[in-house]
Amino acid sequence: MKRVTALLSLGLVVGLASWTPTLLGRDHSAKERIEVFKVPVWVRNGTGYQTDLSVGDFQVFEGRDRLKVSSFRKPDSPMLLFIAFDTVGEIAIINQARTALGEHLRRLDPQYWVGLISAQEQIVVLQDPTPDRAIVEQKIAALAQIGKAGLLESIQSVADLTTGILLHSDVRVAVIFITDSDIGNYRADYLNPPVNASDSRDLSRRFAGRALQERISRTAFALSRFQAPIFIVHIDPGKDPLNRAYQNGLKQFAETVGGQLFLSKTVGDIPAVMQEAFQWVQSFYLLGLDVPGTRSGFFRIQISVSQDPPSSPAGRLTYPMRLFFP
Secondary structure, X not given: OHHHHHHXXXXXXXXXXXXXXXXXXXXXXXXXXXXXXXXXXXEEEOOEEOOOOOHHHEEEEEOOEEOEEEEEEOOOOOEEEEEEEEOXXXXXXXXXXHHHHHHHHHXXXXXXXXXXXXXOOOEEXXXXXXXXXXXXXXXXXXXXXXXXXXXXXXXXXXXXXXXXXXXXXXXXXXXXXXXXXXXHHOOOXXXXXXXXXXXXXXOOOOOOOHHHHHHHHHXXXXXXXOOOOEEEEXXXXXXXXXXXXXXXXXXXXXXXXXXXXXXXXXXXXXXXXXXXXXXXXXXXXXXXXXXXXXXXEEEOOEEEXXXXXXXXXXXXEEOOOOEEEO
């Protein structure tokens, strides 16, 4: 008890996570099976991130029960980084994003293997993860910029693909999702959905954004089953009320799977938001947790980080998700 009190007095912030269990290692015949969750954790230290902690520095609890950390990967461990593109707008803005992205890809250490996904209405893997940055940049430059926005239709498939890789591999996995999507540029009509003529109480035309809010809620709940963090970089966000509601939905999507949303207010902001996204990608620990699989739905976990010596600056634990049992 004294140890926990001491940790809390350092100002550590504990959040929640939302994940689906891996199919690996399940024993359905056992009275109490064990589910394995892999969750990303960031520890802030001042203005940066603390990246030199060991597995013994983390303690994970569900209520009063301590959970076993069955696997542990540090921020300098190998990673599969997927770049997902959903860009169909102004070519000058897209080119600025490509330039900023290329600069950061070339700076990555050799342990980062990069893959490329076209994330329109259906996802297409354009390049399997590779250490060859030149090939990835060539395929990014060749991406077509025509069609309709696709993030709402494709993000669940991207999460499914990358979580499957995460759970069946021994490396960290993350996604940077680059989009310029506008809610008025989808094939589905989220601006003025049709009225159900057979229902006199249908107010869908009277309440702008109703169809969008329903789609956001369904997608966010579906994403709660996945584990690989997704960082959404919006390079050309709209400023009208419906697009702001859409961006709030993107923020909810990213945080549901442990990531973040980064909005570029102007073209000149694109390099800065791209840099911030890469800082998050390069700074997370991946904790594999053994959890008794005898429940369903969400439950909370608590993570604390020890500080040795006690006089050292307090870390700040960034952890925005919940664990989920189907």
